Amino acid sequence: MASTRDIRRRIKSVKGTAQITKAMQMVASSKMRKAQQAAINGRPFAALSREITVHAAADATDFSHPLLEEREVRKRALIVVSTDKGLCGALNSNLLREAVKYDTAHTRFIAVGKKAAQFLARTRRDLAAEFTYRDTPTFSECQAIANCAKEMFVSGEVDQVDVLYTRFINTLSQRPDIHTVLPLGDPADKVAEHAKAHPEAAPARDYIFEPSVGGVLEQLLTYELSFQVAQLLFEAKASEHSARMVAMKNATENAQQLIKALTLEYNKVRQASITKELLEIATAQMALG
Amino acid sequence: MLKLEIVTPTGQVYAQDVDMVTLPGTEGEMGILPQHAPLITTIGSGEIVARRGLSEDRILVTGGCAEVTAERVAIIAVFATDESAIDENNAEEARKRAEARLQEKLSPEETALVQAALTHSLNQIKIKRRGR
Numbered sequence: 382m383a384s385t386r387d388i389r390r391r392i393k394s395v396k397g398t399a400q401i402t403k404a405m406q407m408v409a410s411s412k413m414r415k416a417q418q419a420a421i422n423g424r425p426f427a428a429l430s431r432e433i434t435v436h437a438a439a440d441a442t443d444f445s446h447p448l449l450e451e452r453e454v455r456k457r458a459l460i461v462v463s464t465d466k467g468l469c470g471a472l473n474s475n476l477l478r479e480a481v482k483y484d485t486a487h488t489r490f491i492a493v494g495k496k497a498a499q500f501l502a503r504t505r506r507d508l509a510a511e512f513t514y515r516d517t518p519t520f521s522e523c524q525a526i527a528n529c530a531k532e533m534f535v536s537g538e539v540d541q542v543d544v545l546y547t548r549f550i551n552t553l554s555q556r557p558d559i560h561t562v563l564p565l566g567d568p569a570d571k572v573a574e575h576a577k578a579h580p581e582a583a584p585a586r587d588y589i590f591e592p593s594v595g596g597v598l599e600q601l602l603t604y605e606l607s608f609q610v611a612q613l614l615f616e617a618k619a620s621e622h623s624a625r626m627v628a629m630k631n632a633t634e635n636a637q638q639l640i641k642a643l644t645l646e647y648n649k650v651r652q653a654s655i656t657k658e659l660l661e662i663a664t665a666q667m668a669l670g
Numbered sequence: 671m672l673k674l675e676i677v678t679p680t681g682q683v684y685a686q687d688v689d690m691v692t693l694p695g696t697e698g699e700m701g702i703l704p705q706h707a708p709l710i711t712t713i714g715s716g717e718i719v720a721r722r723g724l725s726e727d728r729i730l731v732t733g734g735c736a737e738v739t740a741e742r743v744a745i746i747a748v749f750a751t752d753e754s755a756i757d758e759n760n761a762e763e764a765r766k767r768a769e770a771r772l773q774e775k776l777s778p779e780e781t782a783l784v785q786a787a788l789t790h791s792l793n794q795i796k797i798k799r800r801g802r
Contacts, residue, residue: 422681429677430746433737437710520679520748521783591711592697600712600735604746611679 399636406629413622420615462546463497523611547620555620761794
């Protein structure tokens with residue numbers, strides 16, 4: 382049987398663990414809110430950028446751009462958005478299970494986050510590039526990722542670019558999801574959609590484009606692409622932090638349960654030793670008397 | 671009256687009714703007055719000057735697009751900072767960070783991004799010093 386000192390030592394160490402997990406839970410919950418806020422802050426930009434793109438596309442009817450071109454999909458690129466650190470429950474394993482389903486011969490991988498990079502390197506996938514991103518992803522980081530995807534797509538190396546990320550459903554559940562970012566789709570559809578949503582705002586006609594229609598649309602479409610990537614990263618971050626929050630909450634609860642069990646054990650051992658001592662004293666007295 | 675809106679990925683920077691706007695277009699500066707012909711242009715790096723009566727607001731932008739219609743100027747920009755909100759220390763720090771990043775080995779697209787950040791911080795510092 383363990384001595385009281387051993388048990389006391391274990392209680393102390395479990396208490397330390399509980400404190401750490403509790404702190405991590407709080408940090409994760411504040412970071413989750415930040416990621417959600419960042420996603421919301423980006424909305425006016427998305428709305429305005431879409432509006433300008435739609436206006437421009439509505440005016441330039443005979444317009445085509447490499448980023449919009451839909452081709453037969455022979456080879457595709459998959460951007461895997463994982464976390465940098467563990468301790469977030471089954472988030473990464475669920476995500477990477479989806480990544481495995483892609484045919485290795487016809488897929489090039491782009492890893493975002495350390496866990497994905499490690500996994501793809503270990504399983505010897507065709508890793509084209511590797512990116513890291515911070516807790517609140519900046520637009521520049523997303524632009525770098527988007528540019529890499531764009532280059533692969535425009536050069537004809539791949540015919541489609543998908544993003545595999547963890548969708549944020551609510552604080553308790555996140556699910557791996559796949560979103561196709563390239564090709565961007567026909568702008569004519571978007572024009573029609575926009576016209577339906579805002580029937581009162583007929584766009585002005587005969588825009589002057591400077592430096593040229595192509596140049597302006599190129600930039601607008603690049604923003605659109607970067608922005609889509611950014612939104613997906615924000616969502617993946619929010620999922621990560623909420624998953625971590627839940628995992629840490631469970632860990633704290635487990636630690637507290639363990640402390641309870643150990644305290645009970647400790648008291649039992651303590652009482653047993655007191656009883657034993659009393660018994661010894663009584664026996665000794667009886668022997669003397 | 672022109673409605674001027676400037677939006678970046680981190681939120682809206684400016685929304686006011688103004689009398690005249692000067693934009694740093696990639697093809698050169700352009701002054702926009704109300705009832706301008708519809709125009710869509712890309713923006714380089716520089717200052718947007720918004721005139722309201724006698725006062726002027728200056729907003730620093732780097733990279734973006736602008737849509738001009740008769741009564742509205744809508745600008746999306748990668749970086750934009752209201753001049754009154756420029757903090758020289760912050761800008762100086764951003765400059766140092768960007769310069770340090772440039773020393774590292776970077777892919778071409780990363781270099782371009784860091785360059786843009788560097789230009790933005792340099793412009794901030796320039797404007798701040800000029801004001802003295």
